[in-house]
Amino acid sequence: MTARRPWPTATSSRVRRSLRTRSLGPRTPPTRVAHRVLCALAPLWRVLGADPRQVATLTGCYLLFDERRGKASQTGEQPSSPFTGGMLLTLVMNLLVGGGVGVALFLDDPVWAMGVSQGLILCVTSMVLVTDYSAVLLDEADAAQMAPLPVSDRTLLAARIAHIAAYLSLTVGSLALPGLILGSITWGVVAFPAIWILSSMLTGVLAIGLSFGMFLVAARFLPASRFKDATLYLQIGASVLFVGGFQVIPRLISKDLLARIEGWFPWFAWLVPSFHQGGLLALADGGHDGRHIALAVLALALPLGLMLGLARLGSRGFLAGISSRYGSEEAAVSPEAWQVAPRRFADPEQQAGADFLAILSARDRNYRLRAWPLVAIALLISLGIALQKGGFDDSSNRIVLAVYVLGAYAPIFLLLTRYSQDWEARWMFQVAPLRSAGPFLAGAWSVLALRRIVPILLVGVVFVALVGGLVAAAHGVFASGVGLALFSLISGEFTRTLPFTRKPVKKDTSSLGLMFGAMFAAGLVGVVHFLLATFAEPVIYVGGPVFWLLGLFLLRQARFRKVPVRFET
Amino acid sequence: MNETEPAIELRDLRMSFGSNQVLDGIDLTIAPGQVFGYVGPNGAGKSTTVKILVGMHDGYQGTARVAGFDVGKDPLEVKRRIGFLPENAQLYEVLTVREHLLLVGRLQGMEDELILERGKVLLEGFELTARIESRLGALSKGMRQKVMITSALLHDPKILFFDEPLSGLDVHSTVLLKELIQALAADGRTIFYCSHMMDVVERVCDRIAVLSKGRIVAQGSFEELSAERGSGETLERIFLELTQGGGEAERARHMLGAFASPAAPGSGDGA
Numbered sequence: 001m002t003a004r005r006p007w008p009t010a011t012s013s014r015v016r017r018s019l020r021t022r023s024l025g026p027r028t029p030p031t032r033v034a035h036r037v038l039c040a041l042a043p044l045w046r047v048l049g050a051d052p053r054q055v056a057t058l059t060g061c062y063l064l065f066d067e068r069r070g071k072a073s074q075t076g077e078q079p080s081s082p083f084t085g086g087m088l089l090t091l092v093m094n095l096l097v098g099g100g101v102g103v104a105l106f107l108d109d110p111v112w113a114m115g116v117s118q119g120l121i122l123c124v125t126s127m128v129l130v131t132d133y134s135a136v137l138l139d140e141a142d143a144a145q146m147a148p149l150p151v152s153d154r155t156l157l158a159a160r161i162a163h164i165a166a167y168l169s170l171t172v173g174s175l176a177l178p179g180l181i182l183g184s185i186t187w188g189v190v191a192f193p194a195i196w197i198l199s200s201m202l203t204g205v206l207a208i209g210l211s212f213g214m215f216l217v218a219a220r221f222l223p224a225s226r227f228k229d230a231t232l233y234l235q236i237g238a239s240v241l242f243v244g245g246f247q248v249i250p251r252l253i254s255k256d257l258l259a260r261i262e263g264w265f266p267w268f269a270w271l272v273p274s275f276h277q278g279g280l281l282a283l284a285d286g287g288h289d290g291r292h293i294a295l296a297v298l299a300l301a302l303p304l305g306l307m308l309g310l311a312r313l314g315s316r317g318f319l320a321g322i323s324s325r326y327g328s329e330e331a332a333v334s335p336e337a338w339q340v341a342p343r344r345f346a347d348p349e350q351q352a353g354a355d356f357l358a359i360l361s362a363r364d365r366n367y368r369l370r371a372w373p374l375v376a377i378a379l380l381i382s383l384g385i386a387l388q389k390g391g392f393d394d395s396s397n398r399i400v401l402a403v404y405v406l407g408a409y410a411p412i413f414l415l416l417t418r419y420s421q422d423w424e425a426r427w428m429f430q431v432a433p434l435r436s437a438g439p440f441l442a443g444a445w446s447v448l449a450l451r452r453i454v455p456i457l458l459v460g461v462v463f464v465a466l467v468g469g470l471v472a473a474a475h476g477v478f479a480s481g482v483g484l485a486l487f488s489l490i491s492g493e494f495t496r497t498l499p500f501t502r503k504p505v506k507k508d509t510s511s512l513g514l515m516f517g518a519m520f521a522a523g524l525v526g527v528v529h530f531l532l533a534t535f536a537e538p539v540i541y542v543g544g545p546v547f548w549l550l551g552l553f554l555l556r557q558a559r560f561r562k563v564p565v566r567f568e569t
Numbered sequence: 570m571n572e573t574e575p576a577i578e579l580r581d582l583r584m585s586f587g588s589n590q591v592l593d594g595i596d597l598t599i600a601p602g603q604v605f606g607y608v609g610p611n612g613a614g615k616s617t618t619v620k621i622l623v624g625m626h627d628g629y630q631g632t633a634r635v636a637g638f639d640v641g642k643d644p645l646e647v648k649r650r651i652g653f654l655p656e657n658a659q660l661y662e663v664l665t666v667r668e669h670l671l672l673v674g675r676l677q678g679m680e681d682e683l684i685l686e687r688g689k690v691l692l693e694g695f696e697l698t699a700r701i702e703s704r705l706g707a708l709s710k711g712m713r714q715k716v717m718i719t720s721a722l723l724h725d726p727k728i729l730f731f732d733e734p735l736s737g738l739d740v741h742s743t744v745l746l747k748e749l750i751q752a753l754a755a756d757g758r759t760i761f762y763c764s765h766m767m768d769v770v771e772r773v774c775d776r777i778a779v780l781s782k783g784r785i786v787a788q789g790s791f792e793e794l795s796a797e798r799g800s801g802e803t804l805e806r807i808f809l810e811l812t813q814g815g816g817e818a819e820r821a822r823h824m825l826g827a828f829a830s831p832a833a834p835g836s837g838d839g840a
Binding site: 333334337338339340341343348349351352355356359360363364420421422423424425427428429430431432433434435440500 | 623624625645646648649651653655658659660661662663664667668671672673674675676677678679680681682685689698699701702
């Protein structure tokens with residue numbers, strides 16, 4: 001018998017000291033303060049039916065995870081710590097948005113002043129919650145560990161909301177700070193600051209209640225597989241609304257509208273929670289009536305009632321909802337299951353790449369979450385460029401510029417296909433006998449171009465044709481051809497990564513460089529095209545088809561490239 | 570590869586990650602048609618050896634030959650001849666079973682007809698045909714393991730690398746896989762079998778190598794290993810001796826002492 005492993009018979013002094021002095025909680029001062037504030041809210045957790053001690057333990061744990069995850073957590077699928085990454089940049093952006101929000105406080109009517117300003121804060125905060133924090137709320141990573149422990153649904157939900165609230169306070173705070181200063185100028189420095197701070201806190205509670213309420217209802221009533229899709233659609237919808245709002249709202253506000261609303265008590269003030277807070281300001285400012293008192297009561301009662309309802313009803317089955325991983329799909333075999341489908345490529349590797357890209361781009365959550373809003377955003381921004389006060393001007397080159405912008409977006413789709421929720425499955429490619437990734441990539445990019453890029457470009461061409469007529473349509477065909485050729489060039493010559501084989505990252509700055517580079521290139525080609533067309537009109541009609549053919553030719557040639565199958569380790 | 574040539578051959582294989590020497594001079598020769606058990610404690614270097622052999626790791630020293638080809642020089646020739654079942658491997662969960670098999674088969678250069686024909690037979694064996702259109706993410710761990718075994722066998726490889734192949738399988742499937750392994754070996758295929766389940770290795774493998782701290786400390790058939798240490802020893806006992814284990818019973822008793830504290834929650838009467 002050889003020597004045995006030593007077995008510790010007494011706890012070392014180092015371990016004992018560690019056990020005595022190290023509590024389970026965050027280490028850095030800001031998060032420790034946040035954790036203490038959350039622990040101090042024990043009576044609130046108790047009212048909500050949660051165990052305050054467990055809430056304190058769990059939030060301490062979550063905040064500690066955030067500190068330790070650091071940059072590694074900035075992935076698409078894993079919940080991330082909002083204290084890391086571009087936190088400072090986000091806060092600065094919030095302050096700028098908050099400045100715009102605060103301008104509404106110059107309105108003379110307290111109901112409108114609060115209704116618009118807090119309404120905007122509520123919208124922004126709700127969208128941030130849906131897009132950035134729903135993954136934290138619905139994280140299933142620790143669900144398996146929680147399931148056998150005596151932790152109630154209410155406690156788990158309260159702990160997660162408390163965890164998010166620690167960061168949400170920064171979002172709401174940065175959005176509300178400019179309003180605090182601007183509002184004090186109009187409404188005075190005595191009562192307004194207190195009302196504004198209280199209203200902002202209530203807005204934060206409302207945002208949590210309204211946005212997470214949807215998820216909790218979905219978690220309770222939908223099966224696991226459909227629930228995941230539902231959350232994804234909510235996130236995509238919120239992203240599109242967020243960007244679309246910035247395009248549309250500034251175009252709707254006019255001086256006439258602002259002049260008309262003074263002194264008007266709208267019927268929807270009873271329905272929109274931010275208008276309720278106007279009642280609080282009216283009470284503090286004097287000159288209130290019965291309607292203002294009723295609004296003030298609603299301002300206080302609704303958020304608290306919402307949270308209570310969320311805790312009592314929404315928490316039911318919360319843990320089971322987020323942890324049910326395996327769906328109960330129908331075990332039925334379709335007759336086509338064993339039939340060979342017609343193929344588009346003779347090379348099996350090229351076909352594999354084409355099918356792989358087609359399937360993953362339609363199903364990968366990470367890709368859909370990023371690419372789908374991008375389609376909507378690209379279309380909205382292009383529409384914004386084409387749209388002028390009073391509608392579309394068919395004599396303007398802006399409508400053609402919109403198609404160039406659509407084309408410049410195309411390479412970003414290429415970059416987005418790098419990442420996948422299942423990136424660790426790339427081992428399959430490592431053990432496959434691929435001499436070169438060229439054929440696989442060529443198949444993949446063909447599908448991406450024909451199914452995702454070309455339809456978007458054609459939407460742009462049809463739009464330009466409808467608004468501007470034949471000549472504008474010819475320019476549109478040219479602009480879209482440039483877009484396709486740019487995509488084909490970048491995918492064929494510069495892409496060396498197999499699709500869906502990288503760990504998702506929250507922000508990919510290389511895509512910004514590529515987008516601006518593509519915009520510059522597209523712009524340059526566009527200017528040359530316009531100049532040539534000035535001297536020789538047929539260029540208008542010939543240039544487009546030439547670039548479309550060039551794009552398709554470059555796509556086909558990609559299969560001959562020698563691309564090594566390599567992955568970052 | 571001819572009949573007399575070793576299926577797998579390692580000569581002075583060394584690999585380190587930074588200052589950590591994971592493999593410290595491995596020498597192995599495995600004949601075709603053998604089921605070769607490769608066992609060792611956690612961190613001994615089993616998975617690293619396998620990843621080198623299947624062409625997933627480079628940066629090693631020494632020689633690694635599989636199916637007559639140098640893994641470093643001709644990795645593609647090696648990959649065409651092997652099937653690999655990794656431990657705890659991730660899959661593209663959004664693919665269905667059918668789509669997964671088509672992807673793997675095409676990457677091996679197979680035609681769709683052959684992929685589906687073989688896939689059907691193999692899935693029938695695992696009683697998984699009803700899940701052909703299910704997404705991998707919707708399957709249980711055991712089902713996913715069966716799909717991975719199917720995809721490892723799909724291109725009819727002559728050498729198979731199985732890393733904990735029984736993980737997640739139920740009793741019926743475990744028995745089936747053990748039978749399958751022996752049938753594959755009888756048909757001339759070589760199986761490199763990594764596992765912590767000593768009783769299975771003892772029964773299934775023709776030869777066994779015990780790895781400890783990056784070195785092979787013993788190899789031979791189970792009978793040879795047992796005879797060296799006196800007859801009647803199980804592979805588990807031999808393994809513990811070779812890898813400096815032992816004292817587990819004493820440690821288990823010590824662990825029970827943790828419940829002696831009267832303040833321990835959930836201890837009923839507090840005793």
